Amino acid sequence: MAAKSQYAELARQLSAIGAVKRGLSRVLPPDCPGGSAAVLTLLERRGEMRMSRLAELMAVDMSVTSRHVAHAVERGWVERAPDLADRRSRILRLTPAGRDLLDELARRTTEIFAHALSDWTDDEVGQLNTMLARLRENFGDCRPGRYDDSPGSYARTPAAAVAPAHAPVSESAQRETPARQQT
Numbered sequence: 001m002a003a004k005s006q007y008a009e010l011a012r013q014l015s016a017i018g019a020v021k022r023g024l025s026r027v028l029p030p031d032c033p034g035g036s037a038a039v040l041t042l043l044e045r046r047g048e049m050r051m052s053r054l055a056e057l058m059a060v061d062m063s064v065t066s067r068h069v070a071h072a073v074e075r076g077w078v079e080r081a082p083d084l085a086d087r088r089s090r091i092l093r094l095t096p097a098g099r100d101l102l103d104e105l106a107r108r109t110t111e112i113f114a115h116a117l118s119d120w121t122d123d124e125v126g127q128l129n130t131m132l133a134r135l136r137e138n139f140g141d142c143r144p145g146r147y148d149d150s151p152g153s154y155a156r157t158p159a160a161a162v163a164p165a166h167a168p169v170s171e172s173a174q175r176e177t178p179a180r181q182q183t
Contacts, residue, residue, distance in 0.1 A: 023116065027108035031075060032101065035068035040077055040102050043094040048081075050089055077101055 028037055042057050043049070049057075055065035069092060072078040077098035083089040094102075117125060 023112065024109065027105065027112050029101075029104075032105075033068075033071070035064070036072045036075075036077070037105060039065075039068045039072050039092075040094060040098050043078065043092060044099065044102055048091050048093040050083065050091060054092060072098065 025034060028034065038058055039054065042054060046057065051062065051065060051069060054069070055062045058065055058068075069078060069080075073080060075097075077095055079093050079095050080090040081093055083091045120128075
């Protein structure tokens, strides 16, 4: 076990990570705020879903999720389709325009990391990815158990399943950018 001073330094470093988040948020187009980017990213990674499931994955109130979805729908990035299992509900689905935007955000995110970490070796970036993934895994989701995506299955939804609103990237950039490792 590490010394308490190491944990204290880790807490300071993580609290200062806001500078990284702000840098990543700068790659978002003006008409795509972080909440909308999070909606698109979750729909890409998890597939179509109901608004209630999206709110759960985002860990925000339904009204907040609804505003983010409405913004994305207005811009043609997400569509609402009837839920065949429950006609009162709607299924949210990523559109081709939404996928194109995510590809562009992945490109931008990759570029910002490549620039900011240009003096890092591949091994160092790989170590960072591994350690961040391990940190997320150790924290998990402390909320009560949640249903996972498979019918009849009850499991905790790890906090890592929630995409960061500041750094959405596509599957194609998974190995190229640490932002993807936050999924």
